[in-house]
Amino acid sequence: MLSRTADNLYWLARYVERAEYLARILEASMRLTALPLAYVGSTNEWETAVATAGCRKSFFARYNEASEENVTEYLAFSIENPSSIRNCIEIARQNARAVRTALTIETWETINGAWIELRRFGNGPSSREEFLRFLHWVQETSLRFDGSAYRTMLRNDAYWFSRLGLYIERADNTARILDVKYHMLLPAGEPVGGPLDYYQWAAILRTVSALTAYHWVYRENLKPWLIADLLILNEQMPRSLASCYANLVRFCDLIAAAYGRQGHAQRKARAIRTRLQNSRMDEIFQAGLHEFITEFIADNNALGAAVNSQYLM
Amino acid sequence: MAFAFDEMKGTNGHVRPAYAGLDQWLHDLPPDVLDRRRREAELLFRRIGITFAVYGEAESTERLIPFDVLPRILALAEWNTLRAGLEQRVKAINLYIKDIYGRREVLRAGIVPEDLVFQNPVFRPEMNGMSVPHDVYVHIAGIDIVRVDADTFYVLEDNVRTPSGVSYMLENREIMMRLFPELFARHRVAPVENYPDELLATLKSVAPPSASSDPTVVLLTPGIYNSAYYEHSFLADKLGVELVEGRDVVVRGQHAYMRTTEGLKRIDVIYRRVDDDFLDPLAFRPDSALGIPGLMTVYQAGNLTLANAVGTGIADDKAVYSYMPEIVKFYLAQEPILKNVPTWRCREAEHLAYVLDNLEQLVVKEVHGSGGYGMMVGPKSDRATIEAFRAKLKSRPENFIAQPTLALSTCPTFVEEGIAPRHVDLRPFVLTGRDRTRIVPGGLTRVALKNGSLVVNSSQGGGTKDTWVLDA
Numbered sequence: 001m002l003s004r005t006a007d008n009l010y011w012l013a014r015y016v017e018r019a020e021y022l023a024r025i026l027e028a029s030m031r032l033t034a035l036p037l038a039y040v041g042s043t044n045e046w047e048t049a050v051a052t053a054g055c056r057k058s059f060f061a062r063y064n065e066a067s068e069e070n071v072t073e074y075l076a077f078s079i080e081n082p083s084s085i086r087n088c089i090e091i092a093r094q095n096a097r098a099v100r101t102a103l104t105i106e107t108w109e110t111i112n113g114a115w116i117e118l119r120r121f122g123n124g125p126s127s128r129e130e131f132l133r134f135l136h137w138v139q140e141t142s143l144r145f146d147g148s149a150y151r152t153m154l155r156n157d158a159y160w161f162s163r164l165g166l167y168i169e170r171a172d173n174t175a176r177i178l179d180v181k182y183h184m185l186l187p188a189g190e191p192v193g194g195p196l197d198y199y200q201w202a203a204i205l206r207t208v209s210a211l212t213a214y215h216w217v218y219r220e221n222l223k224p225w226l227i228a229d230l231l232i233l234n235e236q237m238p239r240s241l242a243s244c245y246a247n248l249v250r251f252c253d254l255i256a257a258a259y260g261r262q263g264h265a266q267r268k269a270r271a272i273r274t275r276l277q278n279s280r281m282d283e284i285f286q287a288g289l290h291e292f293i294t295e296f297i298a299d300n301n302a303l304g305a306a307v308n309s310q311y312l313m
Numbered sequence: 314m315a316f317a318f319d320e321m322k323g324t325n326g327h328v329r330p331a332y333a334g335l336d337q338w339l340h341d342l343p344p345d346v347l348d349r350r351r352r353e354a355e356l357l358f359r360r361i362g363i364t365f366a367v368y369g370e371a372e373s374t375e376r377l378i379p380f381d382v383l384p385r386i387l388a389l390a391e392w393n394t395l396r397a398g399l400e401q402r403v404k405a406i407n408l409y410i411k412d413i414y415g416r417r418e419v420l421r422a423g424i425v426p427e428d429l430v431f432q433n434p435v436f437r438p439e440m441n442g443m444s445v446p447h448d449v450y451v452h453i454a455g456i457d458i459v460r461v462d463a464d465t466f467y468v469l470e471d472n473v474r475t476p477s478g479v480s481y482m483l484e485n486r487e488i489m490m491r492l493f494p495e496l497f498a499r500h501r502v503a504p505v506e507n508y509p510d511e512l513l514a515t516l517k518s519v520a521p522p523s524a525s526s527d528p529t530v531v532l533l534t535p536g537i538y539n540s541a542y543y544e545h546s547f548l549a550d551k552l553g554v555e556l557v558e559g560r561d562v563v564v565r566g567q568h569a570y571m572r573t574t575e576g577l578k579r580i581d582v583i584y585r586r587v588d589d590d591f592l593d594p595l596a597f598r599p600d601s602a603l604g605i606p607g608l609m610t611v612y613q614a615g616n617l618t619l620a621n622a623v624g625t626g627i628a629d630d631k632a633v634y635s636y637m638p639e640i641v642k643f644y645l646a647q648e649p650i651l652k653n654v655p656t657w658r659c660r661e662a663e664h665l666a667y668v669l670d671n672l673e674q675l676v677v678k679e680v681h682g683s684g685g686y687g688m689m690v691g692p693k694s695d696r697a698t699i700e701a702f703r704a705k706l707k708s709r710p711e712n713f714i715a716q717p718t719l720a721l722s723t724c725p726t727f728v729e730e731g732i733a734p735r736h737v738d739l740r741p742f743v744l745t746g747r748d749r750t751r752i753v754p755g756g757l758t759r760v761a762l763k764n765g766s767l768v769v770n771s772s773q774g775g776g777t778k779d780t781w782v783l784d785a
Contacts, residue, residue, distance in 0.1 A: 003572045004561050098537050101550040109360055116359070157574060259575050311574040 005099050006161040007312040012095040013149075013165035016111070019088035020142035021173040021207075022075055023135040025052050028203040030132065033068065035199055046071040052180045052207075055083060072131060077124050085138055089118050102158045106148035114141040157258060160251045164307055167251070171244035171300050174231055177207055179293045201227055208239040228289065229281045241296060245273040248303065255311070265306040272299050317720040318462045319734050320385065329463075331388040331783050334499045335725075339732070347727050350492045351382050357488055379776035380485065382492065385724045385737055385758040389503075392754055392782040395458065395466060395741065398651030400750050401641060403454045403743045406473055406628045408644040410450040413627055414440040424643050425636050429660075433633075434681070435626025437589060439596055443613055445622045446521045447747040452620035453512070453584075454743040455479075458651070458756075460722040467654045467719070469738060471629040471637070473621060475586050478757040478777075479742050480544035483508060483551075485757075485779040503754035503782040509551035511744055511751040516552075516582050518746035519618050524581035531555045531571060533562070533585040535603045545586050552584075559587070564607035567614045582618045589623050631714050632658065632680045654719060660711040668715040669706060672699050675715040676767075677706070690767060692718050721767055724778065726760055736761045738769050739780065754782035 029049040047066035050059045053075055062080065063070045078084045093115040096108060103111075117137070125131035146166070153159040181204050201222045205211040210230060217234065218226050235242045252269045256262035284292045318324055321332040328336045358377050387395075412419050413430055414437075420427050430436055455476025457469040486505050490497055513530065520528035534545035536558050549556035561571050562580065570577035585592065591601040596609035611617045627633060635656040641649040657664040657675075668675060672691050679687035689702045706713055723734035741756030758778040759769035769775040 001574050002555050002557060002561050003574055004558065005555075006574045094537065097542075097546075100543075100546040101556055105361075113360065161574075255574075261575075313572070 001102070001157050003312050005102050006157065007308075008095040008099040009102060009158055009162040010165035010307070010312060012092050012099070012111070013162040014169040015088040015092035015095070016142050016145045017166050017169040018083060018173070019085045019092070020139050021170075022053055022083070022085050022088070023138035023142075024207045024209065025049050025177075026072060026075055027132070027135045028207045029071075030128070030135075031206070032199060032203050048180060049075065052177050053083070054176055055081060073124060076131075076134070077121075086118060089114055089138075089141075104148065104152040106152045107145060110141065110144045110148050114145075117141075157255055160255050160258075161311070163251045164248065164255075167244045167247045168300060168304050168307070170239060171241055171248070172297065174208055174239050174241055174244070175293050175297045175300065177204060178228065178231055179290065179297070182289045182293060197224070198222060204231075210237055210239060213237055225281060225285065228284075232284070232292075233276060233279060233281060242273075242276045245269065245276055249273045252307075263306075263310045265303065265310045268299075268303045268306045272296075272303065275299075317734070317736065318460065318722045320460070320722050320724045320737070321734075323463065331386045331391075335384065335386060335496070338496050338499060339725075347382060347732075351380075351727060354380050354382060354488050354492055357491070358484075361484070378481065378771045379762060379774075380488070381726050381735075381760055381762075381776050381778045382489070383725050383727055383732070384489065384496075384779045384781045385739075385760075386781045386783055387755070388783055392503075394650065396752055396754075398466070398468075398649070399454075399456055399741055399743050399752060401645065401647065401650050402456065402468065402471070402637070403451060403473075403745055403750065405637075405641040405644045406454070406471060407448070407450050407745060409640050410622070410625055410628050411448055412644075414443065414624065419640065419643055422643065424639050425633065429630075429632055429636075430627055433627055433630060435589070435624070435630060437624030439609060439613070440622070440624040444615075446615070446618045447519050449519050449745050449747065450622040450625050451628070452515055452519060452745055454745070455740045455757075456743060458739045458741065459654075459719060460737075460739075461719055462722075466651060468637070468651050469654060470631070471634065472740070473625045473629045475588065475621065476740070476742070477541040477544055477586070478740055478759075479508060480547040481777045482742070482753075482755065482757045482780065484547075485777055489779040500781070501784040503784060505753045505755050508742070508753045509548065511753060512548070512584075513552045513554070515744040515746035515751060516584055516618075516620055518748050519620065520581045521616055521618055523616050528581035529579060530582040530584065531557045531562075531580050533557055533559070533583050533587050535559075535587050535591065539586075541586065548584075554584075559601075559603045559605050562605045562608070564605060564611055567611060568616050569605065569608060569611045580617070582620060584620045589626065592619075592623065630680060631678055632660070632711070635714060654716045657715040659706060659713040659715060664715075665706065665710045668713075669703060672703060674718060676718050677702055677713055677715045680712050680714060690718060693765075693767075718767070724758070724760065726762070726776075726778070728762060728764075733764070735764070736767050736769065737778065755780040 026049060029045045032045040044066055046068055049071055050056050050066055058081065059074055063074070074081050074084065076085045079086065081087065093111050096103060096111045100108060121134050125134055149159065149162060181200065201224060202211060204227060205214055208231060214222065214227065214230055217230060217236065220226060230237050230240060232241050234240045235246055237243055248269045252266045256266050316324065321328060321336070323329055355377060358380060409419060419425050420430065451473040453476060455472040455478060457472065458466050459469045460466050482505055516530045517528055530552070531554050532545055532549040532552065534542060534556055536542065546556055555571060557571055563570050563572065563577065565577070569580045571580055587603055590598045591603045593604050593606060593608040594601045595606045612619055612623065635653065635658050638649045638653050641647065657668050659665045659668055668677070675691045677689045677691070689698060691699065721736040721738065724737045725732050726735035728735065737758050737760045739756050739758050741752060744751040758780040759771070759775050760778050761767055761769045762776045763774060
């Protein structure tokens with residue numbers, strides 16, 4: 001297939017995934033700010049949201065204060081923010097339009113429909129109710145996109161490249177939320193904020209839609225080291241780093257097998273996965289959670305670059 | 314202006330045979346069904362993303378082309394005449410272009426004035442003395458036809474560069490069949506859905522001799538901002554070929570390749586929807602970012618087929634148009650089956666004098682204009698516009714032709730005030746391969762939705778209709 005087509009499919013999936021992640025961050029923040037300060041501490045949830053979205057710098061270049069209004073505007077609707085939900089959908093649709101021929105009717109209609117629908121929300125919500133509806137709509141769009149791709153696309157390189165985009169983006173997102181909240185996920189025995197943190201932990205899980213999963217897997221109350229384990233090493237958990245890499249290795253290998261040739265991308269994906277498989281949570285904590293995640297984000301970016309130079313240029 | 318011939322009711326109000334079924338169906342139809350269907354159609358078009366871009370409109374860069382739910386119907390006998398005429402005309406056009414870039418017998422015989430060719434900006438000296446694979450220059454032609462009475466069809470314009478609109482022909486039919494199964498059940502309509510197969514067969518048949526037995530065909534688009542991008546992606550999909558942009562293609566040595574996820578892959582045939590000017594920045598406009606540097610060298614080496622060939626514009630220029638009947642006679646020694654609209658060439662003094670005296674009755678067209686731009690419809694223009702054109706005519710007469718204001722035929726059309734006659738034209742698509750000519754029955758009918766308007770271009774408020782050729 002054309003390199004440009006693969007590139008469009010890859011970024012289409014990345015941007016849809018990113019839009020969903022942003023919607024989840026915003027929804028989790030709304031819930032936290034609705035709790036009394038005594039439950040969540042006096043942190044500014046909106047500032048955390050900006051950090052989790054990875055755009056603290058560009059945000060504060062424009063605004064002095066991380067207020068609810070500023071943050072929702074910037075993360076959801078701003079045209080200036082290249083990664084606002086609006087722009088994610090806009091760019092996703094541009095990519096989709098450029099590769100109409102590589103998409104099924106169902107996936108195209110999902111993304112084109114979302115783009116048309118986006119205009120209905122105009123430049124911002126008139127109320128919190130409407131905003132929440134908007135956030136749910138974004139998540140539904142992502143589900144529909146994913147589902148329609150899963151159910152209708154041929155299992156060939158077009159599908160595999162879109163999956164690569166999805167999982168690289170997802171791994172990046174999960175790593176980012178861990179990075180921002182790592183100080184709350186310190187190992188057992190360390191003194192942490194006590195009951196205050198409970199809601200913060202719940203918010204993390206909610207952001208990666210794993211609150212229920214957590215209880216099924218661990219059958220315990222929320223414990224920070226278990227949360228970290230779930231999001232990093234547990235392959236059962238679809239948004240964990242381990243699960244993302246199980247998928248990335250699989251799709252890289254499928255492409256290599258189809259093309260009869262493998263390269264840097266395959267080796268890189270396998271190396272990262274092996275590292276995750278050989279890690280234990282207590283060792284990660286000992287060496288430093290923050291350091292571990294920082295390194296992971298760099299590794300994940302390197303895989304993106306390898307995929308790019310091997311296939312997309 | 315003369316009273317227009319209505320394709321459903323003729324000039325005497327009696328329903329013509331081809332329209333009897335439609336007439337009966339309309340009669341049986343509960344009120345407001347048409348309106349509901351029209352809305353459904355619009356929704357479908359929007360959802361599928363069948364849009365076009367209007368240049369110069371920053372606001373809504375993607376618009377729907379209005380679709381009329383009432384079909385335009387041609388009887389098989391009418392179509393057969395058209396078909397024969399189209400085939401003949403495109404055959405002559407191909408011979409003419411080969412001649413212009415070859416022996417130039419048509420010029421030596423004095424049929425077409427030399428300056429019309431050599432002074433013409435669309436003449437491509439790069440093509441001189443070069444042969445193209447299998448001598449086919451125009452693989453895809455869109456010939457615009459208008460009708461003035463029961464028996465008379467005129468060619469209004471030959472489009473032999475990168476004619477567009479065929480996706481509407483195909484999608485209109487799909488949507489009609491979805492919306493009106495009952496209406497189709499009452500008719501036997503010749504299918505158009507085989508067009509992509511015919512096109513692919515045509516393109517493969519003209520691959521250069523150096524290509525493998527299964528040549529690689531691609532469709533070259535200027536990109537997503539082009540007004541016809543939807544059509545490009547639609548056709549690439551139906552053809553099952555890659556939709557490439559200039560940046561996807563590289564020239565290495567004497568061959569063109571596309572960049573794929575598995576490395577470079579050789580290209581044999583390019584169905585290009587990029588104008589000559591932008592094809593190769595090394596040969597033509599150096600500022601073109603849409604093109605492929607070095608493409609012309611590959612073309613000249615005979616390792617590539619461009620469909621259509623470079624330089625075909627010398628055959629569809631409006632000034633050359635007026636010579637088409639003589640061109641047909643010259644190459645085929647036959648009487649043209651399809652007539653030309655009587656045309657005054659303003660470059661000739663007597664013609665110019667007549668035109669200037671009769672501006673109010675005439676349609677004046679810029680020789681190089683297209684899309685309904687740069688033209689003046691005398692009877693519909695105010696004093697100031699006419700005077701402005703008079704001045705232009707006097708200063709650059711060779712830039713213009715003039716034609717009588719034709720009473721274009723009308724078809725019943727569903728508009729605001731109900732079903733009313735509106736003027737239509739027809740663009741059938743003629744495919745020329747190494748082996749034979751292929752024409753799917755029908756074409757794209759464009760309709761001027763405004764009452765009395767004669768301008769059918771989508772950029773100027775025109776719409777489209779499904780076009781039926783009825784099997785007897």
